[in-house]
Amino acid sequence: MSLQEKYARLIQEAQAQSIRNLQVREQDAVLYIDGEASTGEVKDKLWSSYNEIDPDFRSGDLILNIQVSVDPQATKLRVSTAHGNLNIRKGPGKDQELLGKSAHNAAVTLLSKYNSEWYLIRNEQGIEGYSSSQYLTQL
Known part of the structure; x- marks a missing residue:
């Protein structure tokens, strides 16, 4: 099973959440998912999906590099x-x-x-x- 197959649900979630500039690539047995989320809650959803696939993030075969747009009025x-x-x-x-x-x-x-x-x-x-x-x- 490829890493893109293993993390297909996470990739689909990123697409469903409209992650801007979404890039998915596999290199040296690691899957990289990069992009920009509109809110921190969107990024949290992705981390929750990741945790369901790889409990406690132990596999070490995925780099989730999603940045968040910051609201100037943020706490x-x-x-x-x-x-x-x-x-x-x-x-x-x-x-x-x-x-x-x-x-x-x-x-x-x-x-x-x-x-x-x-x-x-x-x-x-x-x-x-x-x-x-x-x-x-x-x-």
Whole structure:
């Protein structure tokens, strides 16, 4: 089974959600799905579909690289770690690839609430990913 067959439901979901500039390619036994979502909720739906196909995202054979258009009126949150930086991850989970960090007390933009534990955010440097909600508070 090819990776495009394995992830056909996810690709169809991306198409149904009208992901802009959607690109699907397979390279070195990894499927890449790139594009831009209109909202964080759309990106969250894709991650949920991915999790149904590959529980806990363990296969390592897919890179879901979907960015979110940011509403200028989006909610701002403050990083409220006790000390140190907030990790920003590729997907919702501690085992997901680390994309970057935001400093204690920094402001970030809330793109969506994936669930009660994970929020999709974008920091001031433009890094977009998922962070633990326990370290984010309303400005």
